[in-house]
Amino acid sequence: MGSRKHALTPEQRQERLKAAHDRLSDAVDGLLTSDGWRAMITARSWLRRYSLNNVMMIISQRPNASDVRSFSQWKDTGRHVRRGETGIRIFAPCRYKARDDDGNTETDDTGQPRYQVRGFTLVSVFDVSQTDGDPLPADNGAVPQELHGAAPEQLRDGIAAQIRARGFTVERGDCGDAYGWVRWDTRTVRVRATVDDAQAVKTLVHELAHIACEHEQRSATTPRALCEVEAESVACVVAAVAGLDSLAYSVPYVAHWAGTAETARASAERVLRVADEVVSALESSAATQTPRAANAA
Numbered sequence: 001m002g003s004r005k006h007a008l009t010p011e012q013r014q015e016r017l018k019a020a021h022d023r024l025s026d027a028v029d030g031l032l033t034s035d036g037w038r039a040m041i042t043a044r045s046w047l048r049r050y051s052l053n054n055v056m057m058i059i060s061q062r063p064n065a066s067d068v069r070s071f072s073q074w075k076d077t078g079r080h081v082r083r084g085e086t087g088i089r090i091f092a093p094c095r096y097k098a099r100d101d102d103g104n105t106e107t108d109d110t111g112q113p114r115y116q117v118r119g120f121t122l123v124s125v126f127d128v129s130q131t132d133g134d135p136l137p138a139d140n141g142a143v144p145q146e147l148h149g150a151a152p153e154q155l156r157d158g159i160a161a162q163i164r165a166r167g168f169t170v171e172r173g174d175c176g177d178a179y180g181w182v183r184w185d186t187r188t189v190r191v192r193a194t195v196d197d198a199q200a201v202k203t204l205v206h207e208l209a210h211i212a213c214e215h216e217q218r219s220a221t222t223p224r225a226l227c228e229v230e231a232e233s234v235a236c237v238v239a240a241v242a243g244l245d246s247l248a249y250s251v252p253y254v255a256h257w258a259g260t261a262e263t264a265r266a267s268a269e270r271v272l273r274v275a276d277e278v279v280s281a282l283e284s285s286a287a288t289q290t291p292r293a294a295n296a297a
Helices: 010-030 035-045 050-059 070-078 154-164 199-214 222-241 261-288 291-296
Strands: 079-080 088-097 117-129 130-135 171-175 180-183 188-192
Touching: 010 035, 010 050, 035 050, 035 171, 035 222, 050 088, 070 079, 070 117, 088 154, 154 171, 154 199, 154 261, 180 199, 188 199, 199 222, 199 261, 222 261
Parallel strands: 171 188
Antiparallel strands: 079 130, 088 117, 180 188
């Protein structure tokens, strides 16, 4: 076993944090390019356990990462990080137990200790390509992994149910030149009747994203182009999780609409939040379904 690493001095720690923040700033600027936005969307389809900041940190250091976890998390899967591999540096909160004025640990409603975040530090994570060991189990989650022109009823019905839960009706019919649309006045979502199921589901997610991103309320202050990019990006993330590759159709040229890194960042955070809400709802719905109910759907 090698010698223990020396602890960093406060100055060294601050220097490393500043370098990491500079890297993050460059990554945010990268959202203003089509390649940067594409990388963010593609990564988020599997990096749902990380924040937007850490997604961009990971992409900037290892663009081809496909599954990133900590050293101990890889060990739990039966895999180990190869000796000599360089970790991917991301931000982690420094959490401390909250204490009252008398110095006692505060607890939540369940009796568990409450924690406070007092700054951030850097930790290392590793991509699966940096590990050896047992094969990872196949992902048998809520959404089928392979779609070839047709979408399973469970996925289609799950998205439609989320739209209806928000007070809108869903129908198929003529949409003119569009694949689909949402009408705020009649609370209606329509998808073109002539498209195949895979396209229909992606369009349903697109229209659901318009609703979940609050584009009705934001329409007076948000350019239509930005609303379309957000909705299509959500659809792209959800489709990627489902195994449906819509990148060639979906990925926008962000520099055309964003203008500033702040706008791109705010939009990206909204896209990832809504996409996670949609996927999590699908997973929750599937987890409560019995095999018989699923077959009867």
